[in-house]
Amino acid sequence: MGILYVTEQGAFLTKAGERIVVRKGDKVLRWVKGNEVSQVIIFGNVGLTTQATAFLLRRGIDVVFLSAGGDYRGRLVTDLGKNVALRKKQFERFSDRDFGLALAREFVRGKVENCLALLRNHNRHHQDEEVASAAHRLRRNLLKVEGASSIEELMGVEGDSARVYFSGFGRCLRGEGFTFTKRTRRPPRDEVNAMLSFGYTLLSSVVSGAVAVTGLDPYFGSFHSEEYGRQSLVLDLMEEFRPVVVDAVVLRVVNRKIVTASDFVRNPESEWLSADDEAEGDGLGPDDFPVLMSYAGRKKFIQAFEARLREKLLYIRYGKRLRLRDIIQEQARLLARAVVGEEEYRSYRMG
Template sequence: MNAKPTEDDYLTIDHLHQYAYCPRRMHLMYMDGRWDDNLYTDEGRAAHRRTDAADAVLPEPTPGADGDPPPTVARSVSLSSPVLGLSGKLDLVETEGAEALPVDTKRGAPPDNPLQSYEPERVQLMAQGLLLREHGFSCGRGMLYFAAARRRVEVVFTAELEARTRHLLAEARAAARRPDPPPPLEESPKCNGCSLAGICLPDEVNYLNARRPAQPGDLRRLYPARDDALPLYVQEQGARVRKEGEGLAAAKGEQNLGRFLLKDVSQAVLCGNVSITPQALHLLCERGVPVVHLSMGGWFYGLTMGHGLRNAYDRAAQFRAASDPGRCLAFARAVVGAKGHNQRTLLRRNAGGAAEAGLDALARLLDRVERAEALEALLGVEGALAAAYFAHWSTMVRESALASGFAFSERNRRPPRDPVNALLSFGYALLAKECMVALLAEGLDPWWGLYHQPRHGRPALALDLMEEFRPLVVDSAVLTALNTGMVQADQFAGGRAGCLMKPAARKAFIQAYELRLDQFVTHPRFDYRCSWRAVIRLQARLLTKWLRGDVPEYVGITTR
């Protein structure tokens, strides 16, 4: 005889519904706390607007009453059963005496199959029937109401359907106790409409685990190639950002600087002496939009954001990996190797024969990456790679730019002493905040690194993630800004304290940087098109999956 479920074992009807659809989806939603919307979830929310408007109490069953009892309708009814270990909110319940009929609302139209419904929908409705029986009602059938078609489809509660529902409930309860996600579905059409496909990455995970054919050309990109929302940069000194309706407005004194719908804002980046009202902060935290704080000189001060992803499993896996020297070394080799490869590729593409000696030196140093047996040795190799790369960096700058005041001889910082280094340092600060936002979105701790060791005030894991993207994003954007004349030498101010970017230079470089992040690229492993910003977020997601054991290894991004 099965033991009675404890309070910790309680599941909701939606747990069961999601498990019947896809066990991994249930885990992502309820164990990992992940969620994302798409067209189908928006339509489903709209279809439930009336039933969710107000909660109702179910009337008591009245068997044996004289005459025909009047039918009643109750919407948004909450029920639970300690015997089943199940709770849920029923969209609509029609009762007549001791008879109850649950009606569950669905978006769209009935599917073209013999039962005009799918199993997860029938299981969900059967679970509602079981709860109604636990509360004293007789319940032998239910209805699915398809909002787009405005049609009801009857679901008879057969013994087979009840047994299947109880079996899936037991499986879902066992799955909810496991910390690790189940494997993705393989080439399932369910993934096409799933709002969590971009988080789950079913084809990518199966491919990396060799559960798919070796050729990645048929992998489906099940997430947007480019985000509609973009960072909002506010760098007008003395500006103030406030809440205005369901959006933001920026002003300086009586001058309005702009109004922005919140759906179009992915980050609010405040540069220097820019303030933000508490009401605007509350709105951004509620909607999960981070506020990034930068100094006038481009120093990355930190982030303000809401609770974010409340998932301890990812951080626990991160801390276990960080305490494992073998895993740290494997990760660091992948990061340093990818960074060095990308430095060499950028130099080869933009300098060609002018940097032949540098290309040869980088090739020799890259051979040493896999032979490094400790993080300290790898740090030495990375430093040598950087020295060889930046020694030939000026060969990628056009003669016209060099002659106009953008000469470059060496990498220097804290503070940068020339315009090129000022651009590089500012770009790396922007990339650090991009990687930090991506890691926080995955539930990781950006301050605890695997290659860069933790140190007060240093987002070590964000620095780990950004290494392979430095040449691909920032160095490329700096070259574009220099070689196309987007920035001018008179937009910088130099002195004993170093070289500072004037507002015009910052604005021009932010444009070059954002254009680079928005540029489409063919993913080197999965062979589909997406933006560089999407690649960074995908890489943070794959890092999380490697930490959790969902994929066998972490591989850095490299371009050909």
């Protein structure tokens, strides 16, 4: 089953029989059968009729609400999984220092190894010395991951690895009009950061859906600490897939000129601007405003994102190629089995 993205502002979702219908005024923009959709992602000013809401809940279809720019707002979900015994075991195992640290170490190891793989794959063709240097430092950091004796130490290694990785990642971008020097999140200060932030939001929705299927509690993780309203386990599982899915998509759409600099806008009225920023608004220049993807840019990025999830990659556990979306689900299931002691968790590594 797939994901239905609704980006048309002013549209609304209703139902007709067993179909989900997207309308704008009297015009039908799209319709899909309910049994063909596992998740609906809504951007900005899009409405839901009462009938559509009831239908989605009855079908157990997850609905994610994002701002028009792709910032997470909330979700409409059915009851949390009924497997109370699994969640009790999750709380018990994740509260055990040794188990929690070993699991967190595996999440970080997977992320660093996949960042390294992405840089190496790029450098096979371009032989960039700065990319090679970043890859070398990431290899050294893998040893530090193994030796980390606390979550705090592991977070330090992960943070340093991210800085090193993105210094090399910027050298992999070859599209005209794109520059990238460092990761900036809230707000994204350039076009590449805007795509990364948007992509990670989409990825979190996919991973959240995979975790929900297993019955694990998405709010209790091992690497990311508990914060009210934060899905820490989803963030944990996302780590190994950030370079595999989102970063790979960003490189693809930039280097193949699928997305261009004209697909972005600077927004002087963004919610990301603080009160202090607004108070000093007359002193802000264009480069100080957050960069957002346009409607056309988001549409092209979503298409590339979905195409990546449909790609088949080698899944070593089964010794065969699976769709990337299915690999994410299998990793969530493996995590549930690790919680109950049936298997040891091993992060996904791309070749």
